[in-house]
Amino acid sequence: MDYGSSDRGLHVPPLAVPPARRDDGAPPITSTKIVVSGGFGVGKTTLVTSVSEIEPLTTESVMTVMSEATDRLDGLPDKVTTTVAMDFGRVTLADDLVLYLFGTPGQGRFQFMWDDLVRGAVGAVVLVDTRRVEECFPAIDYFERSGLPFVVAINTFDGAPIYQDADLRDALSLRPQTPLIACDARDRRSAADALASVVMHALQVATG
Amino acid sequence: MAAEDGGRVGNAGRSSRVRPYAMTRGRTGHGPILSVETLVTTLDCEPGGPDGSNAPEPAADAADGDMPEVRAIVALCRGVRSVAEVSALLDLPLGVVRVLIGDLAAQGRISVYQTAGDAGGPDRALLERLLGGLRKL
Numbered sequence: 001m002d003y004g005s006s007d008r009g010l011h012v013p014p015l016a017v018p019p020a021r022r023d024d025g026a027p028p029i030t031s032t033k034i035v036v037s038g039g040f041g042v043g044k045t046t047l048v049t050s051v052s053e054i055e056p057l058t059t060e061s062v063m064t065v066m067s068e069a070t071d072r073l074d075g076l077p078d079k080v081t082t083t084v085a086m087d088f089g090r091v092t093l094a095d096d097l098v099l100y101l102f103g104t105p106g107q108g109r110f111q112f113m114w115d116d117l118v119r120g121a122v123g124a125v126v127l128v129d130t131r132r133v134e135e136c137f138p139a140i141d142y143f144e145r146s147g148l149p150f151v152v153a154i155n156t157f158d159g160a161p162i163y164q165d166a167d168l169r170d171a172l173s174l175r176p177q178t179p180l181i182a183c184d185a186r187d188r189r190s191a192a193d194a195l196a197s198v199v200m201h202a203l204q205v206a207t208g
Numbered sequence: 209m210a211a212e213d214g215g216r217v218g219n220a221g222r223s224s225r226v227r228p229y230a231m232t233r234g235r236t237g238h239g240p241i242l243s244v245e246t247l248v249t250t251l252d253c254e255p256g257g258p259d260g261s262n263a264p265e266p267a268a269d270a271a272d273g274d275m276p277e278v279r280a281i282v283a284l285c286r287g288v289r290s291v292a293e294v295s296a297l298l299d300l301p302l303g304v305v306r307v308l309i310g311d312l313a314a315q316g317r318i319s320v321y322q323t324a325g326d327a328g329g330p331d332r333a334l335l336e337r338l339l340g341g342l343r344k345l
Contacts, residue, residue, distance in 0.1 A: 012297060014287020015247070030334065031290060032324035033245040051345065057296035059244070061303060083301075088244070088292055093341025097334075100245040100290060120243055120325015122338065188345065196342040203335050 012054050015098060029096045034198055035118055037104040037143070038127035039135025043155045043185035044103040045087045047127065050191040051101060052089025060085050061105075061113065084110050086117070101195070104139065111142055123149035123198040127185065130160045133171055140172060149202040153183035153194045240313050240320045242306045244292040247321040248313070250285040278308055285318060 015029065036044045048056050060083050086105040092098050104114055104124075118124065126139045136152070143150040152174060163171075165180055174180060179201050183194040240246075274282070280298050289297075295305040312318035324330040330338070 012293065014289055029247060029288065029321060030324050031245045031247045031321065032330055032334065032338065033243075057293060059292045059295040059302050062301045086244075086292075086302075088296075090290070090293075091345070093338060093345075097337055097341060098245075098247070098290075099338060099341070100292065102244060102292070117244065120245075120323055120329060122324070122330050122335065192342050192345040196339055199335055199339045199342060202330070203332065203339070206332055206335065 012057065015092065029098065031098045031100060033100040033102055033121050034195055035102050035104060035114075035121050035124040035148070036127065037124050037136075037139040037150075038155075039129065039132060039139070042127045042129045042132075042135065043157075044127060047125070047155075047183070047185035047191045047194070048087060048089040048101045048103055050186060050188045051091055051195065053092060054090050056087050056089045058085050058087050063110070063113070084113060086113075099195075111138065114142060115146075118143075118146055118148050121148060123151070123202045125183075125194050125198050126150055126152045127155045127183070128152060128168075128172070129155055129157060130163060130168075131157075133168075136172070140174070144175070149198065149205045151179040151181055151194070151197045151201050153181050153197075156182050156184045240310065241323075241326055242291050242309060242320065243323055243325065244290065244302070245325075246291045246323050247288050248285055248291065248294070248309055248318050249288045249321075250282050251317055251319050277304075278312065281305070281308055281312065282317065288321075 036047055038044055045056055063082055063084055064079050065082055084105045087103040089101045090098060091101070102117055102121075104117065124139075124143050126136050126143065128136045140150075140152065152172060154168065168174075169180060172180075179197055181194060181197050184190040185194075242248075277298070277300060281294055284294060284297060291305060291309060292302070294300070294309065295302045298305070300308075309318060309320070313320050324334050
């Protein structure tokens with residue numbers, strides 16, 4: 001198997017910055033990340049694709065987890081190796097500032113992987129499909145516990161029912177300080193605005 | 209061989225998902241902080257130079273004896289890449305890429321950039337720059 005992108009038809013240019021200058025040690029470029037979360041099929045990768053300057057990529061982690069069902073006579077759970085995939089995109093905001101967008105991988109039992117992902121992140125956006133509101137509950141619970149600034153974005157799918165903000169806040173049990181916005185993940189401007197809302201909220205949280 | 213666009217950079221004959229952890233001799237730790245968004249770049253002491261315009265055959269000198277996966281990382285990172293990009297473009301698990309990049313950094317062959325999150329989270333100035341950038345998209 002060949003290493004590199006050619007075998008998968010991906011053309012991902014490197015970042016257009018000079019190599020690190022070892023003489024003064026000053027990093028000429030800073031990277032940061034925003035996490036995109038929500039239930040399965042809610043539009044996480046769509047949002048990443050709308051804003052990303054590269055075709056979204058997938059990175060995989062190999063995990064050893066306990067299998068859920070076991071028929072071992074000694075009652076010990078089996079360990080199984082599984083691969084968890086994570087989609088991400090990239091947007092260069094200035095010569096020296098790059099933002100990565102990471103979709104949270106998996107559901108439920110892979111949330112332990114999120115700890116590594118959210119470390120150092122600006123914040124998160126939790127996408128909600130009003131037809132399947134309950135699917136975002138694990139993400140909201142997770143970010144409330146972790147303390148990472150996050151906004152909740154109602155993905156405005158065609159034909160999805162529209163509710164009053166107060167009713168949605170109630171249905172989602174949102175804390176008053178958590179921003180609730182609408183977003184069309186397919187639209188670049190709308191997706192970028194949702195990310196800007198995350199940054200604004202992070203600024204508010206930082207100000208206290 | 210090594211191309212700026214992360215093109216073909218080697219042929220490792222990798223055949224399974226298990227073997228990558230054999231490449232790291234079972235290690236999972238690393239020295240510098242290597243988040244998914246951490247940027248890295250091959251230092252220009254590596255054969256071929258930083259611009260990838262003159263990439264040599266792997267048998268040249270410093271690359272001699274490297275595993276194909278390490279050679280691939282060195283070649284790909286002649287451009288600035290994030291840890292996640294290296295993992296995705298070389299189809300190697302994130303944990304393996306972290307260990308191999310950590311080794312290359314310890315050997316002084318790859319430079320690791322700081323991220324906004326390294327010092328306990330992005331600071332106010334950075335958040336304001338981010339906001340301005342996102343509004344201009």
